[in-house]
Amino acid sequence: MFSMDFEAGRTAIRRFGHRVGARAEAGDVIALVGGLGAGKTFLAQHLAHGAGVSPTVRVTSPTFTLVQEHAGRVPFVHADLYRLGDVDELREVGLFEANAGAVVVVEWADRFPEAVPRDALWIDLSVLSPSIRRVFARGEGERAGRLLGLSPTGGSA
Secondary structure, eight states: OEEEEEEOOHHHHHHHHHHHHHHHTOOEEEEEEOOOSSSSSHHHHHHHHHTTTOTSSOOOOOTTSSEEOOOSSEEEEEEEEETOOHHHHHHHHHHHHHHHTEEEEEEGGGGGGSSSOOOOEEEEEEETTTEEEEEEEEHHHHHHHHHHTOOOOOOOO
16 A cells, blocks of 8 residues: 655645656546535646656546546546446446557546456545645555655655
8 A cells, every 4th residue: 555645735736746746657637626616627637747747738627528628758648537427327328448558537436436447546636725735645566656756665766
């Protein structure tokens, strides 16, 4: 199990997103969790830029379209599960299976945790103040350690 827990403002979250995105590879799933206004879409935008999506591309929440794809160093798929009614709808879309060759970032992943791949990196954002968020990232396996830049012993890579 790998984890990282810190408090951050917008600049630190932007940097964190860029670092994680830069380490992302096809097949990685990053599950974002947090209430409305916690910063999930803001983080997704910087994960995308770190993954090579042009900084001129505005990465917005796909709340009404469910999924948006962006070209980058690796294909970047951004999904939002907020409006899905049940896990069967998610399975019908085939989000994870259809996008195995992409980095998949999923907002509101906690709505259907049973559908998220076991080796996903989970990032929980919670509001501490209008300008500060708590960021708790966790995951099992090699992918999570690589995305967080951690070695199996917990040191920085």
